[in-house]
Amino acid sequence: MDERWRLSRRQILKGMAAAGALTTAELAWWDEPLIAPRRAWGAQPVRFQFSVPEPKRTALVESLAQRFNQSQKDFEVKVEFVPQAQARQKLITSIAAGTPPDVAQVWDNWVGEFDGMNAVEDLTPKVRDWSGYKDVLPLAWETVTVKKRILSFPWVVTNDGVYWRTDRAKEYGAKPPKDDWNFDDFLAYAKTMTKPDKNQYGFGMRGQGTWAVLYATEFMYANGAQVLGKDGKVAINSKEAAEALDWYLDLFRKHKVCPPSVPTDGWRGIVEGFGRGVTNSYIHNSGSSEEQKDFVKPENFATVPLPFGPAKKRSSFYFSETLTPFKAGKAREGGFKFMAWAMEPEPHFMYSKALGLLPARKTVAERPEFTRDPALAGFIKSFPFSIVSPYLAHAGWGGKLDSEGVPLFQQALVGRLTAREFLDKFAEVLSKNMS
Amino acid sequence: MAREATLARPLARPLLTRRAREVLTGYLYLLPVVIALGATVVVPIVRAIQMSLYRNVLIKPQEYGFIGLGNYARLLDDDVFWLSLWNSFYWVFGSVSLQFLGGFVAALLLHQSFQGRAAVRTLTLLPWIIPGVVVALIWEYLYQPNYGALNDLLARAGLMTDKVAWLSNPSLAMPAVIATNVWRGVPFFAIMLLAGLQAIADELYEAARVDGAGVLERFWHITLPMLRPIIVVATATRIIWTFNYADLIFVMTSGGPANATQITSTYTLLQAYSNLDFGYAATLSVVLLLIMLAFTLLYLRVTRGVEPVA
Numbered sequence A: 001m002d003e004r005w006r007l008s009r010r011q012i013l014k015g016m017a018a019a020g021a022l023t024t025a026e027l028a029w030w031d032e033p034l035i036a037p038r039r040a041w042g043a044q045p046v047r048f049q050f051s052v053p054e055p056k057r058t059a060l061v062e063s064l065a066q067r068f069n070q071s072q073k074d075f076e077v078k079v080e081f082v083p084q085a086q087a088r089q090k091l092i093t094s095i096a097a098g099t100p101p102d103v104a105q106v107w108d109n110w111v112g113e114f115d116g117m118n119a120v121e122d123l124t125p126k127v128r129d130w131s132g133y134k135d136v137l138p139l140a141w142e143t144v145t146v147k148k149r150i151l152s153f154p155w156v157v158t159n160d161g162v163y164w165r166t167d168r169a170k171e172y173g174a175k176p177p178k179d180d181w182n183f184d185d186f187l188a189y190a191k192t193m194t195k196p197d198k199n200q201y202g203f204g205m206r207g208q209g210t211w212a213v214l215y216a217t218e219f220m221y222a223n224g225a226q227v228l229g230k231d232g233k234v235a236i237n238s239k240e241a242a243e244a245l246d247w248y249l250d251l252f253r254k255h256k257v258c259p260p261s262v263p264t265d266g267w268r269g270i271v272e273g274f275g276r277g278v279t280n281s282y283i284h285n286s287g288s289s290e291e292q293k294d295f296v297k298p299e300n301f302a303t304v305p306l307p308f309g310p311a312k313k314r315s316s317f318y319f320s321e322t323l324t325p326f327k328a329g330k331a332r333e334g335g336f337k338f339m340a341w342a343m344e345p346e347p348h349f350m351y352s353k354a355l356g357l358l359p360a361r362k363t364v365a366e367r368p369e370f371t372r373d374p375a376l377a378g379f380i381k382s383f384p385f386s387i388v389s390p391y392l393a394h395a396g397w398g399g400k401l402d403s404e405g406v407p408l409f410q411q412a413l414v415g416r417l418t419a420r421e422f423l424d425k426f427a428e429v430l431s432k433n434m435s
Numbered sequence B: 001m002a003r004e005a006t007l008a009r010p011l012a013r014p015l016l017t018r019r020a021r022e023v024l025t026g027y028l029y030l031l032p033v034v035i036a037l038g039a040t041v042v043v044p045i046v047r048a049i050q051m052s053l054y055r056n057v058l059i060k061p062q063e064y065g066f067i068g069l070g071n072y073a074r075l076l077d078d079d080v081f082w083l084s085l086w087n088s089f090y091w092v093f094g095s096v097s098l099q100f101l102g103g104f105v106a107a108l109l110l111h112q113s114f115q116g117r118a119a120v121r122t123l124t125l126l127p128w129i130i131p132g133v134v135v136a137l138i139w140e141y142l143y144q145p146n147y148g149a150l151n152d153l154l155a156r157a158g159l160m161t162d163k164v165a166w167l168s169n170p171s172l173a174m175p176a177v178i179a180t181n182v183w184r185g186v187p188f189f190a191i192m193l194l195a196g197l198q199a200i201a202d203e204l205y206e207a208a209r210v211d212g213a214g215v216l217e218r219f220w221h222i223t224l225p226m227l228r229p230i231i232v233v234a235t236a237t238r239i240i241w242t243f244n245y246a247d248l249i250f251v252m253t254s255g256g257p258a259n260a261t262q263i264t265s266t267y268t269l270l271q272a273y274s275n276l277d278f279g280y281a282a283t284l285s286v287v288l289l290l291i292m293l294a295f296t297l298l299y300l301r302v303t304r305g306v307e308p309v310a
Helices: A009-026 A053-070 A084-096 A108-116 A124-129 A138-143 A165-171 A183-193 A210-221 A239-253 A266-276 A284-296 A332-342 A344-357 A375-380 A397-413 A420-433 B018-052 B069-074 B081-110 B117-124 B132-145 B148-155 B169-200 B200-210 B215-244 B247-252 B262-272 B278-303
Strands: A044-052 A074-084 A103-107 A153-158 A162-166 A281-285 A302-305 A316-325 A386-388
Touching: A009 A183, A009 A332, A044 A084, A044 A332, A053 A074, A053 A239, A053 A332, A053 A344, A074 A332, A084 A103, A084 B262, A103 A108, A103 A332, A108 A316, A108 B169, A124 B148, A138 A153, A138 A183, A138 A386, A153 A210, A153 A332, A153 A344, A162 A165, A162 A316, A162 A375, A162 B215, A165 A183, A165 A284, A165 A302, A165 A397, A183 A239, A183 B117, A210 A239, A210 A316, A210 A397, A239 A397, A266 A281, A266 A284, A284 A302, A284 A344, A284 A375, A302 A375, A316 A332, A332 A344, A375 B247, A397 A420, A397 B262, B018 B278, B069 B278, B081 B117, B081 B215, B081 B262, B117 B169, B132 B148, B132 B169, B132 B247, B148 B200, B169 B215, B200 B215, B215 B262, B215 B278
Parallel strands: A044 A074, A044 A103, A316 A386
Antiparallel strands: A103 A316, A153 A316, A162 A281, A162 A302
């Protein structure tokens, strides 16, 4: 055989390594094969509950857990996937039964409830000793601080902004939304972009779920309203709030710039409406930006901050997806190690980027992948006026927003209550449940 | 060879009489069922009644305590409860009556002989086979006002100009979810009634025909009376199921818009898992149980149960 065609063992190994590297390069981070040796036997299991809204996250989190397991030998994270709709319910029942997971991924508005159940522990001293403490945005810590105690790690954060169609705005001659736009500009855009004959509407308003009330509240804040007054009492039924809410509801009731499905449009409804081209703008956090890149294509949409109201004010509610450990967990040390590891720059970057959410760590958030992405611009520009949701003030409000606030809001939407009547009833619900 | 004398000994008097032993044996056979039903039905009911007498909001463990009939008093003042109760009756009556009518018509058609009958009978069962949550998602999509198939079909047929928000309009939402439930429940009645129809002897119809009875008379005097036991059992079962059935509404509208489709079972879920108020949720469950018991007893009395007609 010709010697030129004979491969040495070293050449074969090099070739195999190169092929492996090429294959890996084509894969997403969470799909990459693990090359580190398996962890030693006898590691303490750490139960981690993760709620799944979409399949991409399953692979990502499974990969994260495996990487953590490879990085040390004392603990082994076992992910327990649950459907997102059942996550809160499952946690509550497991807490009541005394068998919560060691760590769970939960939204910040649940943390206060779990604190009320005496299910979470004060992490303040441990967190302050953690090396990345000062690199996490203070506002992010605020989302997980209840009664001056830090109860979780803010894994990723986000705030609300407006998604709008750049291509259609050009096509219909609409004035493109600017960073400092106001209510009038918003209405003008929505009107120009409403084409009922083409089954297109200017604005996809949310009418179902807690955030239906939160988005409306952001418009009330733009007119100078507050949920709580300076005396700590509920002040959401103010004149300013009623005026702004009337204006907001009229987008659907009077101006008809929203699709008829609004009263039952939840998160899926508004994201799909924009993705399918039925609506030409909607309010949401950065979490749907990746999805819209697939649906609408990155060049056809952008994001912009919420508009200024008549009071020359505006706000965007800021919230976090947290990693929360539970008091009754059996592997609390392992749980803390896992959370601290997940907040390390690389896993933190990968998780945030893959989901379109923003990192809680300043050094990671400053990376160009976030700052130069037009789909995220509206959210990053909203940081200066972002505030933690005022509804986090009382743990008792969490469930009531959904069970009583939303049906009342829907009554206002369909004209069974005026804005003022809704706010009076809503204020009564909030006042009764301050705890 | 000497014979051993066998002395007759008087039999010891048994502890229990033969009749008592038979009765006891019968009850022993029932014991496993009693234990199983006790553990799965009686204990949860007793626990629910007990829980309904306590203030038990999971996020306020410090307020946990016995409050007697406090939750029941609160229920009397709860406007959403009364609305949900009214909605429940609307939902149950609308669903079951239309399911029954549709099922009866389907059963009568499937009872006729025609080519491909077996295949049609199998296909009829499809809506019943599909899980409730999947049915809800399919119909939610069909009703979607912006890109749903129903509006598109109606518009193409020239029957509609403006888009109808089937699930988002408070006046239409309940009829829309009832229509979905009817679609799902018709096969249940169709199969039950078809089985009943097949059990009616042809001789009865032949005799009636000889006596000059027309189609309607035969239906009224033979078919309906012979099917009565099945109709009573099937409707009673279906009424109870529908009253407690929350999946469809929970997925399609979550009780909205503006509580237009809030029924007592979805309201109970909301109290338990949104408000974490297990005491109040238990109270709603107990009231629901009492209503269903009263309703079933009344229904069986009015329809004279499943005894054959004299």
